[in-house]
Amino acid sequence: xxxxEIEKIGAAKPWVARLTGTDPKWGFVREFxxxxxxxxxxxxxKTRGVYYFFTLPDGVYEVKGGSSWKSAGDRKFILVTGSxxxxxxxxxxLASFPPDPA
Numbered sequence: 001x002x003x004x005e006i007e008k009i010g011a012a013k014p015w016v017a018r019l020t021g022t023d024p025k026w027g028f029v030r031e032f033x034x035x036x037x038x039x040x041x042x043x044x045x046k047t048r049g050v051y052y053f054f055t056l057p058d059g060v061y062e063v064k065g066g067s068s069w070k071s072a073g074d075r076k077f078i079l080v081t082g083s084x085x086x087x088x089x090x091x092x093x094l095a096s097f098p099p100d101p102a
Contacts, residue, residue, distance in 0.1 A: 001055055002080045006065040008050040014065025016054045019077075021097050028093075030062065056080045060088070060096050
C-alpha cells in the first residue's frame with residue numbers, strides 16, 4: 001500500500017481514481033478513492049495547506065492535483081506497486097488493461 005499526499009491549491013479539491021478499464025464516453029472506468037483531509041497547516045481561506053491523504057493498493061491511477069497554482073488542475077498517471085509509485089504514460093496505462101473480447 002502506498003500513501004499519497006496531495007495539497008489542495010485554490011478551490012479545486014484533488015482526487016485520485018483507480019483505473020480499471022476503458023470507457024467509450026469517459027475514456028476510463030474510474031473508481032474514485034476516499035481520502036483523509038488534514039487542515040492543521042491550512043491558511044485561513046483554506047486555499048493552501050490543506051493536505052489530502054490517499055491510501056492506494058497496487059494498481060494504475062489517475063491523479064488530479066499539482067504542487068503550484070499553475071499545476072493545480074494537472075492530471076497524471078501513476079503505477080503503484082507496494083509502497084512505491086512511478087509516473088507512467090498513456091500507452092502504459094492502456095497496455096495494463098486486458099484486451100476487449102471481440
